[in-house]
Amino acid sequence: MTDNLRVAVVGAGRMGADHIERIHSRIVGARVSAVVDIDAERARSAVAQIPGAQAYSTPAEAYASGTVDAVLLATPGFLHEDALLEALEQDLPILCEKPLTPDAESSWRVIEAEQKLGRQRIQVGFMRRFDADYAKLGKIISGGDLGELLMLHCRHRNPGTPEGFTNEMLINDSVVHEFDVVRFLTGEEITSVQVRLGKASRNAPEGQHDPQQVLLETASGVLIDVEIFVNAQFGYEVATQASLESGIVDIGADHGPVTRTAGRVGGDVTPGFEERFGDAYDREIQSWIDAARRGEVGGPNAWDGYATAACCEAGVRAQASGEKVAIELNEKPELYR
Amino acid sequence: MTDNLRVAVVGAGRMGADHIERIHSRIVGARVSAVVDIDAERARSAVAQIPGAQAYSTPAEAYASGTVDAVLLATPGFLHEDALLEALEQDLPILCEKPLTPDAESSWRVIEAEQKLGRQRIQVGFMRRFDADYAKLGKIISGGDLGELLMLHCRHRNPGTPEGFTNEMLINDSVVHEFDVVRFLTGEEITSVQVRLGKASRNAPEGQHDPQQVLLETASGVLIDVEIFVNAQFGYEVATQASLESGIVDIGADHGPVTRTAGRVGGDVTPGFEERFGDAYDREIQSWIDAARRGEVGGPNAWDGYATAACCEAGVRAQASGEKVAIELNEKPELYR
Amino acid sequence: MTDNLRVAVVGAGRMGADHIERIHSRIVGARVSAVVDIDAERARSAVAQIPGAQAYSTPAEAYASGTVDAVLLATPGFLHEDALLEALEQDLPILCEKPLTPDAESSWRVIEAEQKLGRQRIQVGFMRRFDADYAKLGKIISGGDLGELLMLHCRHRNPGTPEGFTNEMLINDSVVHEFDVVRFLTGEEITSVQVRLGKASRNAPEGQHDPQQVLLETASGVLIDVEIFVNAQFGYEVATQASLESGIVDIGADHGPVTRTAGRVGGDVTPGFEERFGDAYDREIQSWIDAARRGEVGGPNAWDGYATAACCEAGVRAQASGEKVAIELNEKPELYR
Amino acid sequence: MTDNLRVAVVGAGRMGADHIERIHSRIVGARVSAVVDIDAERARSAVAQIPGAQAYSTPAEAYASGTVDAVLLATPGFLHEDALLEALEQDLPILCEKPLTPDAESSWRVIEAEQKLGRQRIQVGFMRRFDADYAKLGKIISGGDLGELLMLHCRHRNPGTPEGFTNEMLINDSVVHEFDVVRFLTGEEITSVQVRLGKASRNAPEGQHDPQQVLLETASGVLIDVEIFVNAQFGYEVATQASLESGIVDIGADHGPVTRTAGRVGGDVTPGFEERFGDAYDREIQSWIDAARRGEVGGPNAWDGYATAACCEAGVRAQASGEKVAIELNEKPELYR
Ligand SMILES: [Mg+2]
Ligand SMILES: [Mg+2]
Ligand SMILES: [Mg+2]
Ligand SMILES: [Mg+2]
Structure with missing residues (x-):
């Protein structure tokens, strides 16, 4: 693992873009190495200002590049299950924006997959706990x-x-x-x-x-x-x-x-929520990065997502x-x- | 009617005693002329500091004395119905501490009695409206x-x-x-x-x-x-x-x-409520007195009590x-x- | 002395008019018996709504009527000295709107006159103490x-x-x-x-x-x-x-x-100050009246006015x-x- | 210049220690490369937890090491003049904890030295501007x-x-x-x-x-x-x-x-001030680092220190x-x- 944790941000919409900027300019111990978005133009534009970051269309491509130490998932919730299972297969630390998945049944499948790894890998983006x-x-x-x-x-x-x-x-x-x-x-x-x-x-x-x-x-x-x-x-x-x-x-x-x-x-x-919870987001991502470097989860976990x-x-x-x-x-x- | 409305306070417990003191020292246009309590000692002690006020055991005695222009009812709620009907018979302005009566059926009987008079005579002691x-x-x-x-x-x-x-x-x-x-x-x-x-x-x-x-x-x-x-x-x-x-x-x-x-x-x-609503009680009683002198009701009425x-x-x-x-x-x- | 202290209000301008209304509708134990103003029309209009109150052009006329138990002085400050000395001669309880007088020398003359009476008679209208x-x-x-x-x-x-x-x-x-x-x-x-x-x-x-x-x-x-x-x-x-x-x-x-x-x-x-200190004015005048009935002063005294x-x-x-x-x-x- | 600005912290007392921790764990784009303190033990203990940082007894030794891109001066104020002049000779960006110097005359000498460089190099630690x-x-x-x-x-x-x-x-x-x-x-x-x-x-x-x-x-x-x-x-x-x-x-x-x-x-x-102004300190140092990377000053300057x-x-x-x-x-x- 490099000195700075290399983070792949999956999903470059509003929330994803915020997190890219956050990791780039306010989070210590991490840098954005990959941005994944099916909209190739959006991915490219997101990495334009981030030296050393590459754009990809799928998580698989990003993982294959060998430049990803951790995954921040910021796609719409209905896409989470597949992306989570794929990242768990890579045994990567994951920050999954809420919800874990849109329903209890699919969340439970994620829980089962994580259990097979034998350790908690998923943190869910309930940032209020960091307010x-x-x-x-x-x-x-x-x-x-x-x-x-x-x-x-x-x-x-x-x-x-x-x-x-x-x-x-x-x-x-x-x-x-x-x-x-x-x-x-x-x-x-x-x-x-x-x-x-x-x-x-x-x-x-x-x-x-x-x-x-x-x-x-x-x-x-x-x-x-x-x-x-x-x-x-x-x-x-x-x-x-x-x-x-x-x-x-x-x-x-x-x-x-x-x-x-x-x-x-x-x-x-x-x-708006950015002004209300901006500091909480910073603390949440920093807590995730700090814990990920220790091989742990630094906030609400997959069970919280399931419940x-x-x-x-x-x-x-x-x-x-x-x-x-x-x-x-x-x-x-x-x-x- | 004299210059100062002569008020009979019925019930000389905590609330009644407060109202006696209020009318005596803070309310303009009214004075306490009668205090009614079945506990004769309590009635006597209540009038001790009020020049010109007499103690009685029953409202009937007070009314018979010819010194009552208005009635403030501060007995427990289960005694209200009889007292209200008796005061309505005298066609007196009434301030009835809440509740009007303890149930809708008895409240409705009071409503019917008041309707026979053809004008509103009862004000109910919901003082928050005066806060x-x-x-x-x-x-x-x-x-x-x-x-x-x-x-x-x-x-x-x-x-x-x-x-x-x-x-x-x-x-x-x-x-x-x-x-x-x-x-x-x-x-x-x-x-x-x-x-x-x-x-x-x-x-x-x-x-x-x-x-x-x-x-x-x-x-x-x-x-x-x-x-x-x-x-x-x-x-x-x-x-x-x-x-x-x-x-x-x-x-x-x-x-x-x-x-x-x-x-x-x-x-x-x-x-406590005395500190929170003390001013509201003063305004409530003053509003009742001012309205009573005009033959009106100055706050929530019997319908409000019934509802x-x-x-x-x-x-x-x-x-x-x-x-x-x-x-x-x-x-x-x-x-x- | 009658049951209600009979108050002469001297000066029927804004402040005087407020006090007339206050004594009439909110103060217990006092009523306005006289309003004095050199503007005869203003005095007459001030008493129009107050049953039993008479209009006068000078304090002397009011005192001569035998209907004055206490004086509330609400004229401009430069007129205070004469009016205070005249009221002290009558040995009446006085509420003098601030200032006592416009300068220390004239205030000291008032102090000397009051001392001759041998008891405090003047209360000065610093209402903040009652806030x-x-x-x-x-x-x-x-x-x-x-x-x-x-x-x-x-x-x-x-x-x-x-x-x-x-x-x-x-x-x-x-x-x-x-x-x-x-x-x-x-x-x-x-x-x-x-x-x-x-x-x-x-x-x-x-x-x-x-x-x-x-x-x-x-x-x-x-x-x-x-x-x-x-x-x-x-x-x-x-x-x-x-x-x-x-x-x-x-x-x-x-x-x-x-x-x-x-x-x-x-x-x-x-x-404005009416909203901020309205209650304080009420308490101040009530305190003055209550004390006056006991032959005392109920607030800041002539020394406070002088200082x-x-x-x-x-x-x-x-x-x-x-x-x-x-x-x-x-x-x-x-x-x- | 390396990717992370290499900062020498001069003075490892309470304030210096705070800044070392701050740059290490919260400031992006900078790392502590040197800690200077005449108390060698204090310097050594300050770098113990900071990978890649060296302890020195004098600024000169630190500058000679070739590992210093910027200087944060946290010694007592009476030592500032010499340290500032020495750092200006190196043409390094400087964050000088207040005061610039303890008196106007010595501050003016610093002003003159900076003028010779032809560009502003000194930022003074008035952190309230960042609150x-x-x-x-x-x-x-x-x-x-x-x-x-x-x-x-x-x-x-x-x-x-x-x-x-x-x-x-x-x-x-x-x-x-x-x-x-x-x-x-x-x-x-x-x-x-x-x-x-x-x-x-x-x-x-x-x-x-x-x-x-x-x-x-x-x-x-x-x-x-x-x-x-x-x-x-x-x-x-x-x-x-x-x-x-x-x-x-x-x-x-x-x-x-x-x-x-x-x-x-x-x-x-x-x-205490840490709780009140902790965020302001973070923003201040970040602003200094961000500006220093552009060759500018990111806050109050030497003139503010002099005035x-x-x-x-x-x-x-x-x-x-x-x-x-x-x-x-x-x-x-x-x-x-
Ligand atoms: Mg970063
Ligand atoms: Mg009264
Ligand atoms: Mg009155
Ligand atoms: Mg850093």
């Missing part, structure tokens, strides 16, 4: 000074959605982060999900019901409510309030300069039925305990 | 600049509960205020209620499940979630977050001096069953439209 | 938990000034409140004052230099800096930050609903010279210790 | 939407000071950052300085007068007051409030989780005399315009 506030909230909860955690109130608000953002994507692309956060904060699995559809915003596009309220429960009975509101206009907000036995904790408030002008006092709302895939699947069914849907998981393999 | 923040939130919502209201997230937290505070009282004594707030803020009736019981705090007394989450829906589909947590230890908090089509509004934060000391920055939590009684009844059933319970109201009489 | 936050800050400082007070940083900002608001009025009308606050919070006299004139806002009217920085020092060496900025455009703000040996305390932040909309998070700035007059005089000289000006007071008479 | 909030405040001020800047209120509070921290160090080590911030925010030179000593905290060590108030003025008349309080106990705070013609802007508030517990609501105070040295010199005199001391600078050479 300073979520990390502190996690410590406050597990620290125990405020007693047991009883409830979580989660808010996930976007100013708007790209064209074609469906009801299912509300769960699979947005609420999926809350599934991971809830599992991270409680240290427990989610056992049921229910979705309430009430009055919808007139700013939601045709066919999308927005906002929605998602109700979760964990194994020990922690109650969670999530407001998912993806056409909230005012800006971007991801915030959580935790109710513990002897205290309440809030994270997610905006900060920065506070201005008094024109009859108003306050600050700017975070405009959240099961939550998403149940969430989409709950959304359609209005009923409370139970979530049942396979037994957790030894490898992830 | 400056709730009033401003109401104006922001009805003003329409932020679009339609879509969701309300309500928090109702007490440091602890007196002995004998049951699960039913969680709904009837605490959540009842949220029922009124929701109706006030939305201008709509509540159509269903569901109660989720999850993990309970070890600080809750035997037989009480605390916290609980109460889910409501209004006629137009506004979704409401209420955290009712009555052994929250840290202090008192009543807060609401409203999600509108193009903005989010929060009320209920504590204020006052902000101190940086010993590694912490922040302020004091409101210790919230129906919510409470459904809420208690929802708490027991875990199911969503529909709330159905009689047709609203002309008098309250 | 909840200033009161709490005073308690935090005197409580001693945070050690000794070392510095005070005061901000006094108005959106704009009425026509003809001079540099001297910056000191005499605005900073005068800070003089009182500093004396109230430290429990000490102010020993020197210096004024710094820097870059001026283009929003200041011709002839007025705005903002200015006023530097004070107390007997024990507490350092105070005041930003006085009367054309600050954005709204009204009166805030103080106290530095103590082991903590920092801030008061004066706006509160109320917090809104997230259009990329901004925050609340409304207080528009602040001396501060103002020195402040105006400091403003002109740019030099540090010492403040020397006569010995404090027994009556005020 | 996100100061950067935003700078943009708000220069953006002009709120009109001209009129006043700055600066707070600089430390929990305590190391042994031997003198009155002069209050100015030279702490207020020096405010001198730079004021010059950065106003884009102007500071023309005078005055120091007020009032009541001192009993927590200040023998011989140190703490807190102090430093009053500054810029060329256009912006007035600045600085509270420097280095034994403030409660924690660390660096905050600035800017008064502009039509708005007020505050930076420096703590954030992170807000907790309601035990009757208090709030968050943790920043404990602040002149401020410090005047500040110490002002502290001793209590008088306002004018600050006069040599004409600014072409190289820095």
